[in-house]
Amino acid sequence: MNVNLASMIDHTLLKPNTTFEHIEKLCKEAKVYGFASVCVNPCYVPLSVELLKDSNVKVCTVIGFPLGANTTAVKIYEAQNAIQMGADELDYVVNVGYVFDNRFDLVKKEMEEFVTLRSTSSKKLVIKIILETCYLNEEQIIRLCEMARETGLDFVKTSTGFGTGGANIEHIKLMRSIVGTHVGVKASGGIKNYQDSIAMVEAGANRIGTSSGITIVEI
Structure with missing residues (x-):
């Protein structure tokens, strides 16, 4: 598969022991390799910008x-x-408890508030919702993807990387089949090598969240 993987990678560092020095290195790498973005905790947004x-x-x-x-x-x-x-993209985590309580009204209201925030911003923002698919069944994933598509979110994303599991091919295929072509799918969590990344892209992902970006592109 002939794709520019670097341009699809969110070069990620979200560990609790991250330092300014780590962020400086992350940003330098992102520029060298031409990654789509760096994904950092909020306190490091000003430095990254x-x-x-x-x-x-x-x-x-x-x-x-x-x-x-x-x-x-x-x-x-x-x-x-x-x-x-100065952030350009926001990856926000769905309230998984609301999903299990079938409070999809609250989940959708939150989606709508993020879409409103995007529409009132003076800059072009990208909003991604993190589903944490490791905790969800197929019906729940479908429902969330339908709602994300209907409300106008930019991406659905598999995982935080802090749950019990990360991205898998079946979930990526399912998510893509529901959101169609106008919503992005971000595969994140446990993606460590080129082969896994290509498999995710072939399944329908158009963004990869990983802390192993350099390993992935230096094949």
């Missing part, structure tokens, strides 16, 4: 991470703060 200002690499950050259990108001405030600091 400064380091990447003369490049095409976007700054992505995570919202309500990793549990998704903050109130919607807190998530929206966190998102607004990240935007003010």
